[in-house]
Amino acid sequence: MMTSSSTSRGAAIRLARCAKTFADGTRALEPLDLSIEAGETLVLLGPSGCGKTTTLRIIAGLEAPDAGGTVTFDGVDVTRLPIEKRHVGMVFQSYALFPNMSVVENVAYGLRVRGIAKAERLRSAAEVLEMMRIAPLAARRIDQLSGGQRQRVALARALAVRPRAILLDEPLTALDAALREHLRTEIDALLRSLAITAIYVTHDQAEALALGDRIVVMRQGAIAQIGTPREVYFQPADAFVAGFVGTTNRLDGSRRDGRFETAAGAIAHAGADSAKTALAFRPESARICRPEEAPLRFTVTQVHFLGPRQRVVLTAGDTRIIVEAGPQEPLFVGDVVGLILDPSCLVPI
Amino acid sequence: MNSADRLAWILLLPLGAFVLAFFLLPLVRVVAVAGEGPNGMAEYLVILTNPRHVATLLATLTLSAGVTLATLAIGVVVALFLARNRFPGRALLVSMLTLPLAFPGVVVGFMIILLAGRQGLIGGITQSLGLGKLVFAYSMAGLFAGYVYFSLPRVLVTLMAAVEKLDPALSEAARSLGAGRFAVLRDVILPGLAPALTATGAIAFATAMGAFGTAFTLATRIDVLAMTIYTEFTLAANFSTACALSLALGLITWGVLAATRNFAGSGVAAAG
Amino acid sequence: MGTNPLVFAFQLLVTLIAAAFLVVPAVTSILAGVTVNYFQGVRSGLTLDWVAQVWGLYAPTIFRSIALALGTLAVTLLIGVPAAWALVRKPGRLTRLVEEIVTLPVAIPGLALALALILAYGGIRAFRASDAFILVGHVLYTLPFMLRAVMAVLAAVDVRTLEEGAASLGASPWQRFIQVVVPAARPGILAGSLMVVTLSIGEFNLTWMLHTPLTPTLPVGLADSYASMRLEIASAYTLVFFLMIVPLLLAIQFAGRDRRATDRKARP
Numbered sequence A: 001m002m003t004s005s006s007t008s009r010g011a012a013i014r015l016a017r018c019a020k021t022f023a024d025g026t027r028a029l030e031p032l033d034l035s036i037e038a039g040e041t042l043v044l045l046g047p048s049g050c051g052k053t054t055t056l057r058i059i060a061g062l063e064a065p066d067a068g069g070t071v072t073f074d075g076v077d078v079t080r081l082p083i084e085k086r087h088v089g090m091v092f093q094s095y096a097l098f099p100n101m102s103v104v105e106n107v108a109y110g111l112r113v114r115g116i117a118k119a120e121r122l123r124s125a126a127e128v129l130e131m132m133r134i135a136p137l138a139a140r141r142i143d144q145l146s147g148g149q150r151q152r153v154a155l156a157r158a159l160a161v162r163p164r165a166i167l168l169d170e171p172l173t174a175l176d177a178a179l180r181e182h183l184r185t186e187i188d189a190l191l192r193s194l195a196i197t198a199i200y201v202t203h204d205q206a207e208a209l210a211l212g213d214r215i216v217v218m219r220q221g222a223i224a225q226i227g228t229p230r231e232v233y234f235q236p237a238d239a240f241v242a243g244f245v246g247t248t249n250r251l252d253g254s255r256r257d258g259r260f261e262t263a264a265g266a267i268a269h270a271g272a273d274s275a276k277t278a279l280a281f282r283p284e285s286a287r288i289c290r291p292e293e294a295p296l297r298f299t300v301t302q303v304h305f306l307g308p309r310q311r312v313v314l315t316a317g318d319t320r321i322i323v324e325a326g327p328q329e330p331l332f333v334g335d336v337v338g339l340i341l342d343p344s345c346l347v348p349i
Numbered sequence B: 001m002n003s004a005d006r007l008a009w010i011l012l013l014p015l016g017a018f019v020l021a022f023f024l025l026p027l028v029r030v031v032a033v034a035g036e037g038p039n040g041m042a043e044y045l046v047i048l049t050n051p052r053h054v055a056t057l058l059a060t061l062t063l064s065a066g067v068t069l070a071t072l073a074i075g076v077v078v079a080l081f082l083a084r085n086r087f088p089g090r091a092l093l094v095s096m097l098t099l100p101l102a103f104p105g106v107v108v109g110f111m112i113i114l115l116a117g118r119q120g121l122i123g124g125i126t127q128s129l130g131l132g133k134l135v136f137a138y139s140m141a142g143l144f145a146g147y148v149y150f151s152l153p154r155v156l157v158t159l160m161a162a163v164e165k166l167d168p169a170l171s172e173a174a175r176s177l178g179a180g181r182f183a184v185l186r187d188v189i190l191p192g193l194a195p196a197l198t199a200t201g202a203i204a205f206a207t208a209m210g211a212f213g214t215a216f217t218l219a220t221r222i223d224v225l226a227m228t229i230y231t232e233f234t235l236a237a238n239f240s241t242a243c244a245l246s247l248a249l250g251l252i253t254w255g256v257l258a259a260t261r262n263f264a265g266s267g268v269a270a271a272g
Numbered sequence C: 001m002g003t004n005p006l007v008f009a010f011q012l013l014v015t016l017i018a019a020a021f022l023v024v025p026a027v028t029s030i031l032a033g034v035t036v037n038y039f040q041g042v043r044s045g046l047t048l049d050w051v052a053q054v055w056g057l058y059a060p061t062i063f064r065s066i067a068l069a070l071g072t073l074a075v076t077l078l079i080g081v082p083a084a085w086a087l088v089r090k091p092g093r094l095t096r097l098v099e100e101i102v103t104l105p106v107a108i109p110g111l112a113l114a115l116a117l118i119l120a121y122g123g124i125r126a127f128r129a130s131d132a133f134i135l136v137g138h139v140l141y142t143l144p145f146m147l148r149a150v151m152a153v154l155a156a157v158d159v160r161t162l163e164e165g166a167a168s169l170g171a172s173p174w175q176r177f178i179q180v181v182v183p184a185a186r187p188g189i190l191a192g193s194l195m196v197v198t199l200s201i202g203e204f205n206l207t208w209m210l211h212t213p214l215t216p217t218l219p220v221g222l223a224d225s226y227a228s229m230r231l232e233i234a235s236a237y238t239l240v241f242f243l244m245i246v247p248l249l250l251a252i253q254f255a256g257r258d259r260r261a262t263d264r265k266a267r268p
Helices: A052-060 A103-113 A118-131 A147-160 A177-194 A205-211 A229-234 A239-244 B003-034 B040-049 B051-084 B090-102 B105-116 B121-128 B140-165 B168-176 B181-210 B213-218 B225-235 B239-264 C005-033 C049-089 C093-107 C110-121 C131-156 C159-168 C173-184 C186-202 C218-228 C231-266
Strands: A013-021 A027-036 A041-045 A070-073 A088-091 A165-169 A197-202 A214-219 A222-227 A249-256 A259-262 A265-268 A278-281 A286-289 A296-305 A310-316 A319-325 A336-341
Touching: A013 A052, A027 A052, A027 A222, A041 A052, A041 A205, A052 A088, A052 A165, A052 A197, A052 A214, A088 A147, A088 B168, A103 A118, A103 A147, A103 B181, A118 A147, A147 A177, A177 A205, A197 A205, A205 A229, A214 A229, A214 A239, A222 A229, A222 A239, A249 A319, A265 A296, A286 A319, A296 A319, B003 B239, B003 C049, B003 C093, B003 C110, B003 C131, B003 C173, B040 B051, B040 B239, B051 B090, B051 B140, B051 B181, B051 B225, B051 C005, B090 B140, B090 C005, B090 C186, B090 C231, B105 B121, B105 B140, B105 B213, B105 C005, B105 C218, B105 C231, B121 C005, B140 B181, B140 B213, B140 C005, B168 B181, B181 B225, B181 B239, B181 C110, B213 B225, B213 C218, B225 B239, B225 C110, B239 C093, B239 C110, C005 C231, C049 C093, C049 C131, C049 C159, C049 C173, C049 C186, C049 C218, C049 C231, C093 C131, C110 C131, C131 C173, C131 C186, C159 C173, C173 C186, C186 C218, C186 C231, C218 C231
Parallel strands: A041 A197, A041 A214, A088 A165, A165 A197
Antiparallel strands: A013 A027, A013 A070, A214 A222, A249 A259, A249 A278, A259 A265, A286 A336, A296 A310, A296 A336, A310 A319
16 A cells, blocks of 8 residues: 555644534533644643543544534545544554454554455565564564553554554553653654654653644643744743743742842843733753852752752742752752843743 | 461361262262163263254254354344443433343243233234234244343343443544444454453353253243253153253353353353 | 444344343233233223232242242352352462362253252152252352352452451451451352342242242242233232342342442552
């Protein structure tokens, strides 16, 4: 089943006014517009119940959007097309490998239901297994595989049909931390080398930042922000995004004459919007220095040695922030330190 | 041996004594009696050598296999329907389908008489349609209906639980790979239900092989193994044949259950 | 996406026919039992005369069946619960064998079991003629259900660990059995008891062979009424049987539902 090179790059997908209300009246998704470019890896990120999985299932064709919503693949309306006709590959959180089939039978299944001759589908499946570096497992039963191996088989099975898009629903959640990080790198390299349209659902911000060309942060059935990982990380649209992606510090204060006054001291900051009474910044946007070198002063209240760096908790009045320091810096609880903030990384919220 | 182990053995004794006295010893007696008839040892194989008994055995096997397949087919359709659809009255429907779970065979026989007997509901309907009175309660067909009636509730209970346990992602995965409705059923759902189908099918089969109450109520003329054993024992007083046939029947039902149990986990029959 | 309407209609039809197949005759029998004349239908009027006649003819069978069910329950509890604990706590080849032998009576048709009992003990006249003969048959047939139910619960609650906990606090083996094991097994004992009573009340395959004209049970009486009484009396008798058995069946359904709910809670 060799598709032409133009479709193997994957489809451009558009959702227009896609809302979802379940039979019991629960509103899972507010009307939503979303464009996914051909070949792009888009990550849907958010806490459970935010609508990210519902969005994925609408794209897959496992759920129909409420009346009025449309889904198009390369400009063709597929809203009424069930999943088996959409030609997408899907990887499930539970992997959903067929226990009654061997590894190679699982991978060849999509070709089998398409009526591909046995010899050819086995050859295609073998190629994909080779690409995923699990060829030696071909004859194994599913219950003889480790979690990471199952993950690879699930990916291989989804890719074997050369889908127009690959949809991944929390594919790494069931794995332990070390394996997760390893497979994350592998999936990233794979998606990039295939240049296939990929939509990846996760609640893990580290996964989202590492994998996504763009990230869609979702909350309560609506999009909170769309942007590149850097945009979402350094310019979060609001406090929710800032809080959900990475560690965020919040410095409360008030504005006076182009200065921002806080419990730790005042800094120069020309904020446009005086309604916003706090600044958010990432731990790595701040640098600890001697107290006399900076306008902001804090007391060290906790020091955690993490190996390559130290995580330091600082307080001033009611303000409590977390910053990072090099592993060798002599920091002790009770020290008074200064803090220098990178002005370009301060986000008024 | 520590004191807890000693207590365990003591507590196991009443069970052992009961089973020895009222199961193992009688079993030995049956084996002995089967060989004490005028035909001697040849009697053990009477089920395979006497043409009448061979015919009865084949009829019983065919009936039981038919009942099993029909019950499983209905069970799969109903269990999938009930698992996939939520509607008002569903709980009531489930109760209606599973309540006759322990109706004894005699009562099931009476249900079939009410349904398809000489004054039965079905006969009334066909007569009012001008098709003549359809009466099939007192034949193989009646027995077939009775055994389906008997086994359907237990098959349903097992299959509904098994359907609930199926991971819906498996069907979704198959569909994402392009599988249509029939392919999903063939490649995912039925293989997923296979252990439950085997276990509950084996019980339905064994029950139909050995059931006596329904046949007794419907008619004494239907030639199934249980009726033959009964007539040989009580009417013909032919103890050795009755024992030999009982042993053969017991071996078949136990064999079917044992063969499927390892494959499908455990399950118990409740023949009425 | 939406279900294919044809498939839906087919499944619905099969489900409704199956439900009707099971329920309509039962309802018919209940109605026939309280109808003046079944052949004229309900419009001939409702009456409890048939139930009264059943009571006059068959009351002793009802009491005998209740007594037998309770007796069977008592024996299965006394034999089954201690044995279930012993079998659960020492899984080994011998216990596997014991379990296998004990479950055999379920796999072997009741008719054959009855035949074996009669051949072995039919000669002991006093025993053969007594209710105890039927009781033995009922215990033989229901014991595996009690064992299975109790063993399943004991295995699920990991009774070994509970016992070790009690032992570490100084409880003797017997105290552990009474104070820890039996309370832990309660859901299984309840489920097993409901099953034993239900099966005993409805048991026919063994009972028909084991009973004597002086010891008929309810199902034996039912078979007699189906063969020789008018349809209304047979129906009224069946109605009485339903009144006894349906509450038990509902209780079994509820007990099963509770247990499944707790199972689900235990394994998220």
